[in-house]
Amino acid sequence: MSPAAAAVSSSSSSSSRWCPTPEQLMILEEMYRGGTRTPNASQIQQITAHLSFYGKIEGKNVFYWFQNHKARDRQKLRRKLMSKQIMHQQHVLYNHQQQQQNNNGPQNHHHHLHSHHLLPQFSHYTPVGFLPQEGGVEDASTPMVGYSWNHCHHLPERCEVVEDKPMARTYGRDWMIMLDLGLTSPNSCSRPLKTLELFPVTATGLRDTTSTN
Amino acid sequence: MSPAAAAVSSSSSSSSRWCPTPEQLMILEEMYRGGTRTPNASQIQQITAHLSFYGKIEGKNVFYWFQNHKARDRQKLRRKLMSKQIMHQQHVLYNHQQQQQNNNGPQNHHHHLHSHHLLPQFSHYTPVGFLPQEGGVEDASTPMVGYSWNHCHHLPERCEVVEDKPMARTYGRDWMIMLDLGLTSPNSCSRPLKTLELFPVTATGLRDTTSTN
DNA sequence: GCAAATTAATGATTTATTCAAG
DNA sequence: CTTGAATAAATCATTAATTTGC
Numbered sequence: 001m002s003p004a005a006a007a008v009s010s011s012s013s014s015s016s017r018w019c020p021t022p023e024q025l026m027i028l029e030e031m032y033r034g035g036t037r038t039p040n041a042s043q044i045q046q047i048t049a050h051l052s053f054y055g056k057i058e059g060k061n062v063f064y065w066f067q068n069h070k071a072r073d074r075q076k077l078r079r080k081l082m083s084k085q086i087m088h089q090q091h092v093l094y095n096h097q098q099q100q101q102n103n104n105g106p107q108n109h110h111h112h113l114h115s116h117h118l119l120p121q122f123s124h125y126t127p128v129g130f131l132p133q134e135g136g137v138e139d140a141s142t143p144m145v146g147y148s149w150n151h152c153h154h155l156p157e158r159c160e161v162v163e164d165k166p167m168a169r170t171y172g173r174d175w176m177i178m179l180d181l182g183l184t185s186p187n188s189c190s191r192p193l194k195t196l197e198l199f200p201v202t203a204t205g206l207r208d209t210t211s212t213n
Numbered sequence: 214m215s216p217a218a219a220a221v222s223s224s225s226s227s228s229s230r231w232c233p234t235p236e237q238l239m240i241l242e243e244m245y246r247g248g249t250r251t252p253n254a255s256q257i258q259q260i261t262a263h264l265s266f267y268g269k270i271e272g273k274n275v276f277y278w279f280q281n282h283k284a285r286d287r288q289k290l291r292r293k294l295m296s297k298q299i300m301h302q303q304h305v306l307y308n309h310q311q312q313q314q315n316n317n318g319p320q321n322h323h324h325h326l327h328s329h330h331l332l333p334q335f336s337h338y339t340p341v342g343f344l345p346q347e348g349g350v351e352d353a354s355t356p357m358v359g360y361s362w363n364h365c366h367h368l369p370e371r372c373e374v375v376e377d378k379p380m381a382r383t384y385g386r387d388w389m390i391m392l393d394l395g396l397t398s399p400n401s402c403s404r405p406l407k408t409l410e411l412f413p414v415t416a417t418g419l420r421d422t423t424s425t426n
Numbered sequence: 427g428c429a430a431a432t433t434a435a436t437g438a439t440t441t442a443t444t445c446a447a448g
Numbered sequence: 449c450t451t452g453a454a455t456a457a458a459t460c461a462t463t464a465a466t467t468t469g470c
Contacts, residue, residue: 017447017452038440064453071441072451230437230462251455277438284456285436 018061023054028065037070039063231274236267241278250283252276 020028031047039047039062048059233241244260252260252275261272 015447019448019452061452065451067441068451068453071443075442228463232437232463274437278436280456281436281438287456
């Protein structure tokens, strides 16, 4: 959160992961605050091109940054709502207990429901239709842009100012037709990759690859 | 199930989504059966290049195909295991009931648990460490290759023939550094995209894009 | 037989979760 | 603990099978 730290990897230490410079981070956050959430291919290219002025960066960095930022913003909100809901439930429960107490008159009550037993059941993974519609819980850094919270996005909620430009219609189509074009030190423009073993159709070559990281 | 139907979209109807030709499908399935699960960038390029001989195809098609195939294979297995487990539970439950019955002696029992009430609670989303290690539930079309089913892929299961070539080490790293290189009708080698509106930092331009579908 | 209506498959995207560097 | 990177799960959307009424 302190944008004064200049931890730019100026030396040639090949860091295994991108370390955004303060300027890059500032610009990205500015764009996010401006409403950009899921830039498409060309947008990512543009952003990357712009940000590459301030330091080494690839398209996928930009892509991942927006993905992560959006997701973590969302989960922050979710946590907030969750705790609020829990507090509400606890409040209701408390009132209920009080009322029971008043109804039954004073007698020794043996806590049927401890308050800290309510928390853990709210693990993640809400069953799809959970988030409320109205945008409560405003954070300090989120204006009224975007944030349509489209779970349940199959509902006919398209009745707003449908001012889709034709270009914007190609959204979400191809976000992988790109990234690191021209930015990531183009080690060769042709295909330098040694031919690899071509087509291990015979079940001999490469096994699964998902566990290699 | 009848692989004799040749419904190749030979006409120029610009289909919005890729429709694999029988040959392409056959090769892909062969590779999958051969153990390929998550091809990396260069592999995808190669596969795409090869398959493009049999029809129009892009890199992302190959990528998506493997993603989906893997996922749906997994979920098929999961479903199978699930039903097996359910049957087991039902069996246990049945025995338990029988035993209760024998213990309590013959008396009129009013079905506490209807069997069809057990099924729906097993919705999808198994909590990560679920698949068994040993390859039970063999399907008709799965030889003994690959299939390491690496959930829990943070476990130190690297004790096999660690013959990773240095190139293969870059696995999983960059699966988005590519796709549609040279294959998808290279409409231009440079950057033909019109300049777009550059940098809507001022919160005026593009809103979120996730809800456009 | 043959379209319209329904359903099943599956290609394409988005979202959630996890891993690991720093 | 934060967050970049990566993968898996869930979901959307379109196309092919299949059914159904005629």
